[in-house]
Amino acid sequence: MTEPDPPLTATDRLRHEIVTGRLGPGERLVEMQLTELLGAGRGAVRSALVELEKEGLVTREANRGATVRRVSLAEAIQITEARSALEALVAAHAAERADASDRRRLQAVLKEMSRAVRSGDHARYSELNSSLHSELRRISDHTVANELVANLRHRAAGHEYRLALMPGRPEESLTQHRAIVEAIVAGDPEAAAGAMRAHLTSVIDVLRHWARVEQPAV
């Protein structure tokens, strides 16, 4: 009810297919086929491809068509670095602006996350993680940074879905989130930015670890 009108566009649908992995990296995106898949005219499909190219989810070569973008681990690291810089900014702003009710809500989400970790409920934890970020987005009220962050999260989605499966990772992630929330509740922008950076730095470390373990190239 709070949302007045979410008329999912063709672009939204196509993006969803990509970030959820139903259209895998390297897959060809033929305009005519997408018209059926998305139930839209070729014009709308073309427009969607142009948009998603700007978002970094799709590559297009002249006269050769579009494919789902293949993002290397090196690029995933860059994406997360950029996210780190921007989310630190968001956290700092949130720390400056959070009022009493905001703080209560953040602590409530955190407590639920803690519960989800104890019971090993990954799906629930991931969902709460989204809630937390959503709260930060709202509180920070930093449209520009938040828009860029949303884009970057989509881009790296293919690499980050594995994070939750790492043994011991949820516990580590939880303590980091706790540090972030505490800094914001304390109204300390510097600490909030630092805690957020620390969180994403640890994500980057995991990615780097994989870079060493897995085959370097395809």
Place this chain on the structure above:
Amino acid sequence: MTEPDPPLTATDRLRHEIVTGRLGPGERLVEMQLTELLGAGRGAVRSALVELEKEGLVTREANRGATVRRVSLAEAIQITEARSALEALVAAHAAERADASDRRRLQAVLKEMSRAVRSGDHARYSELNSSLHSELRRISDHTVANELVANLRHRAAGHEYRLALMPGRPEESLTQHRAIVEAIVAGDPEAAAGAMRAHLTSVIDVLRHWARVEQPAV
């Protein structure tokens, strides 16, 4: 000869018209008129409008057409904050990767900037400023962050062109750039990031100053 093929697209031309101010904020962008201005078909024009909307230079309302985006001072500040976070990252990476020849080039550019300030040559200084950023972009080798920065610079172009005209501003800017270059030459990522942040923080301060001086709204 060094550039193999720069076939300026319709999008590039339209973006140029906007960032240079030849198409002012709020101006209506009628597709049919743009076909003549850009020498392209309506399809290409539509595509360009979609792209520039994603870049934040244009707003489009359903069935009501597109206009040049009006970016408020508050938004310009947000844009510069995001730039600050990302350019700090770029500077840090540059500090880590710069080799001997990179350092020489940076110092050469800096020396020329100093000369341009002494002779009061604003145009030359602005040009060298671009050169410096271009060097950082190359040295840092951080595709993701640099792409976002380029976008943000375009967005705030309408507000930043006035900066150079402020009395005493070039001198202040020069010492800040010197600090950045010195940190990179010293190979100190933390210092480089800090110096870059300080530079853009001072830009933000100027914007905030204007926010108080000028009429809040149009």
Place this chain on the structure above:
DNA sequence: ATCGACAATACTGTTCACAATCACGAGGCG
């Protein structure tokens, strides 16, 4: 004179057909 219905206008959004381009493979030629 003010307001509402209603027609005229000016666009955008969509569809269709066709031209342009590229990948692939067959066939000729050294």
Place this chain on the structure above:
DNA sequence: CGCCTCGTGATTGTGAACAGTATTGTCGAT
């Protein structure tokens, strides 16, 4: 046997016409 040339098919890129929608101007009633 390798390489170049030339069809052929698939797919993108483009132009023109048409439909849909918001805005503006007009006219009559009150």
